[in-house]
Amino acid sequence: xxxxxxxxxxxxAEKNSFSEAAKILYVTQPTITSQIKSLEEELNTKLFERTxxxxxxxxxxxxxxxxxxxxxxxNDAARKEITDMERTxxxxxxxxxxxxxxxxxxxxxxxxxxxxxxxxxxxxxxxNSQAIISSIKDQLIDVGLIETPIEDEQICLEPFxxxxxVLIAAPDYFPEVDNYLTIEQVKNAxxxxxxxxxxxxxxxxxxxxxxxxxxxxxxxxxxLGSTEAIKAAVESGLGVSFISKNAIKKEQKLGLLKAYSIxxxxxxxxxxxxxxxxxVLKSTxxxxxxxxxxxxRKKEEAKIQMLSKDN
Numbered sequence: 001x002x003x004x005x006x007x008x009x010x011x012x013a014e015k016n017s018f019s020e021a022a023k024i025l026y027v028t029q030p031t032i033t034s035q036i037k038s039l040e041e042e043l044n045t046k047l048f049e050r051t052x053x054x055x056x057x058x059x060x061x062x063x064x065x066x067x068x069x070x071x072x073x074x075n076d077a078a079r080k081e082i083t084d085m086e087r088t089x090x091x092x093x094x095x096x097x098x099x100x101x102x103x104x105x106x107x108x109x110x111x112x113x114x115x116x117x118x119x120x121x122x123x124x125x126x127x128n129s130q131a132i133i134s135s136i137k138d139q140l141i142d143v144g145l146i147e148t149p150i151e152d153e154q155i156c157l158e159p160f161x162x163x164x165x166v167l168i169a170a171p172d173y174f175p176e177v178d179n180y181l182t183i184e185q186v187k188n189a190x191x192x193x194x195x196x197x198x199x200x201x202x203x204x205x206x207x208x209x210x211x212x213x214x215x216x217x218x219x220x221x222x223x224l225g226s227t228e229a230i231k232a233a234v235e236s237g238l239g240v241s242f243i244s245k246n247a248i249k250k251e252q253k254l255g256l257l258k259a260y261s262i263x264x265x266x267x268x269x270x271x272x273x274x275x276x277x278x279x280v281l282k283s284t285x286x287x288x289x290x291x292x293x294x295x296x297r298k299k300e301e302a303k304i305q306m307l308s309k310d311n
Contacts, residue, residue, distance in 0.1 A: 001042065003075055006068045008035045009047065011139070013065050016054045024138050069278065076280035083283045090119035091284040096135050096144040098199050099227055101271055102126035104247045105161070106145065113291050120284050130197040136276055142285045144274040147199020158273040161296050165203060165267035166259040168231070168248055169240040173258070180263040183211050190221040190239035192230055200227075203269045204242045211265055231257065242267065 011021040012032065022029040040047050047061040057065070097106055102124060110122065125132075125141060132144035137154055149157055167181060169189075174181065194201040208218065221239050224230050230241045231248065235256050251257040261267075273289060275281060281289070 001039070001068075001071070003072065005035045005039045005042075006072055008032055009039055009061075010065065010068050010072065012036060012048070012055065013057055013061060016056065018055065024140070073278060073280055080280055080283055080286075090117075091282070092121045092123065093282075093284045093288055094123045094125070094141050095285070095288075096125045096127060096132035096141045096146075098129045098132055098145065098147045099126055100147055100163075100200060100244045100247055101145045103227060104244065105271070109292055109295055112295060113288055116291065117287065120287075128195070128197045129199040129202070133274060136274060139276075142275060142279075142281050143289065146272050146274050147269065148202040149270070149272060150274075154277060155274055156277045159270035160273050160293060161271040163269050163271055164245045165200065165242050165269065166245050166248075166261060167240055168234050168243050168257045168259055170235060170237045171255060171258045173237065173240065174260070177260065179260060181260045183213070183262065183264050186262060187213065187217055188219065190219050192222045192224060192233050192239040192241040193220055194227075194230065195223050195225050199269075200242065200244065203267065207265050207267050 008021065008025060011024055012018060015021055015024070018029055018032045018036075022032050025032070036047060043060070043064070045060040046058050047064065048055040049058060103126070106124065110124075114120075114122070125135065127135070129144075129146040129148045129150060132141075132146050133150050133152060133155060135141045136144050137152070145160075147163075167186065174185070177185070193204070205215075208214075222233065224233065227243060227247050230243060231251060233239065234241050235251070245259065248257050248259060252259065273292075
């Protein structure tokens with residue numbers, strides 16, 4: 001059976017739509033129809049019941065889908081193993097990153113990776129965590145780096161880095177406070193939040209709920225779609241916000257923002273590698289992920305050594 005026809009069949013079966021499959025695979029709908037028809041003729045069976053709005057899998061299609069996934073996966077695995085054997089260090093790398101990771105964490109890793117593998121062309125799509133997961137499921141990208149543990153039966157998550165959220169304010173916003181704020185002070189402060197669907201927003205909502213606070217208990221005055229917009233609003237004294245510690249290093253050095261911890265809770269979270277389950281990643285993608293894991297591991301080891309020296 002033709003590899004490309006099987007890949008087309010899998011996308012149509014998963015999306016229940018010829019038109020959606022055409023968009024994802026960047027081909028015309030007649031091309032999709034032709035490939036499915038050829039597959040049906042080859043197998044001498046009908047694979048889809050077509051209506052005006054969607055398509056439904058026949059019993060034959062349900063049987064084929066199980067084996068088609070295995071065939072495509074084995075084909076991809078064979079190609080990858082051959083590429084690995086030839087030790088090819090050129091190619092392309094496409095990924096999605098949620099905003100905090102893409103803007104403040106990834107550049108350092110990409111710099112080291114590019115120095116090691118200068119021939120690999122890198123393309124990064126920055127969006128919120130939900131959008132990244134959708135792109136992975138639609139096979140627009142192979143892998144994503146996201147900020148929230150989204151549960152999806154099609155997605156495999158692997159934590160790779162720990163992060164801490166802090167509450168930020170203009171330097172003179174809490175003149176009587178040193179490093180810690182209470183939950184009561186958070187309740188009474190005008191809050192500037194990231195949009196729903198962002199990793200930061202999901203983590204803050206989780207910890208606020210654990211502290212017994214609902215959305216109605218908080219004084220949310222503004223929702224903004226980027227970390228830079230939030231920092232600018234907070235610097236202007238429009239309110240306070242929760243943000244990754246990694247995102248304000250420059251502003252803290254310049255004295256533009258001050259960071260506070262919350263005395264009753266520790267806003268810790270993990271950053272995650274996300275990809276489709278039972279999906280063979282491209283060699284360039286796996287090479288980047290192995291490099292990423294190695295850099296993080298060295299950073300953690302250096303941190304442990306520093307703490308042991310201090311003690």
